[in-house]
Amino acid sequence: MTARRIGVIGAGNMGTALLRGILASEWGTKTRLIASHPKKSKAAALARELGIRVFGQNIEVALKADVLILGVKPQILEPVLTEIKSALRRDQLVISIAAGFPTAHIETVLAASVPVIRAMPNVAAVVRLSATVLCLGRHAKSAHAAEARRIFESIGTVVELPEYQLDAVTGLSGTGPMYIFQIIEGLSDAGVRVGLSRDVSTALTIQTVLGAAKMAEVLKTHPGILKDLVTSPGGTAIAALHSLERNRLRAILMDAVEVATARSKELGLARSGKT
Ligand SMILES: NC(=O)c1ccc[n+]([C@@H]2O[C@H](COP(=O)([O-])OP(=O)(O)OC[C@H]3O[C@@H](n4cnc5c(N)ncnc54)[C@H](OP(=O)(O)O)[C@@H]3O)[C@@H](O)[C@H]2O)c1
Structure with a gap:
């Protein structure tokens, strides 16, 4: 595993579960992880609890992370993408866990060939027993899939499927x-x-x-x-x-x-x- 830095924007239930899972894995170190939270008190509490750097601004994570995990609610995803898109580079990987938000739509908002992967985990991520499905966007290659797989295996099992099956996955294992x-x-x-x-x-x-x-x-x-x-x-x-x-x-x-x-x-x- 290359020592790429992983950043979480939207460190709520799922985002925090991922951070905990990565920290519990044999390769996850505190210095490799960063996150952001718009609320000062929550950012401070998260930093204290996990021992990682937590920024008040999403753009800081977009600038500093190699892999960006977007754990915000679906209705907030578009504004967050718009907020960070100027900071993104092609050597990064964007992973969204937002339900019902296609990779094509993310790619359109980003308006750049940044690789995008969509992941559908479930709430059992909090006990590291999620069943996660990954779907690759247009610019994502097998190396990106391997990187995402490694991350989500820290919270359970991972299956890669074509995106047209993701609504069914959401209905079955996501829900x-x-x-x-x-x-x-x-x-x-x-x-x-x-x-x-x-x-x-x-x-x-x-x-x-x-x-x-x-x-x-x-x-x-x-x-x-x-x-x-x-x-x-x-x-x-x-x-x-x-x-x-x-x-x-x-x-x-x-x-x-x-x-x-x-x-x-x-x-x-x-x-x-x-x-
Ligand atoms: N929960 C599930 O079972 C499940 C399963 C599969 C996929 N998902 C997907 O996972 C995503 C997160 O779900 P969740 O249950 O973890 O929700 P959540 O606990 O509400 O997490 C979202 C986090 O984003 C923070 N946030 C709000 N506005 C933000 C902004 N502008 N920038 C950065 N962070 C912001 C929220 O802070 P505040 O709480 O302070 O507003 C919260 O900490 C959703 O898109 C959902 O579709 C969830």
Whole structure:
């Protein structure tokens, strides 16, 4: 890994998770990382907490970083790009994590051949278990992809996909932790309903979700076959499965991912002025 300096503009939940992940990796050093925050108190707190340099002006990061990670909200991305574009050089790499903001639109605003990569991580970045998808813009080469991969592997797994699939990714894994939180809350409530204490019910639910996810990961077996392992004839699991099927659990999940994907598409089109 070349010792390129990484700068984060928009050091909120995701930006800070990335900074923490990089610092926890074997190659991430404090001197390689910089960030900016427009609020003085937040900039100072971040600098204190992470031990890195945090500037009050985004332009400082744009001037000093080799890789620029844009972690601001999508509605703030365009003004931030406009603010920093005069400072950008072709040997830099710009990575945006903003949802629904295409690389082509970023490239148009920058009006220069700076390489751009779009990343779609998820909130599990805070525990370094994000599922991140990377999409390369027009000027990004394989060396840029490798650099971005290395950065996002510090907060979880990374897959590279063509950008037309990113709305689907946003609907599935970008939004995904919310589906699982709903399931955890629902199962925890269910445990309370059948007589367990809230603490016990939540702890058992979390471990069950972790264990099932780990089994699917380690055994690399189709989930239908894993489900068959649990459903003995006339037993409790098949009775519960009948209830889930009657209530269309899988169709509900498919509908949710479909509407989230459509919403991502809609937001992207609105931002690129195509609606
Ligand atoms: N959260 C997710 O699950 C998730 C998943 C995938 C992708 N994303 C994408 O990640 C991005 C960040 O999301 P987030 O949840 O981390 O949001 P967030 O916590 O609100 O982070 C955004 C940060 O940007 C700061 N900021 C505001 N205006 C700024 C400016 N002009 N210059 C520099 N920094 C500025 C905000 O400060 P203040 O808080 O003081 O305003 C905040 O610290 C979004 O574009 C989102 O689409 C999020």
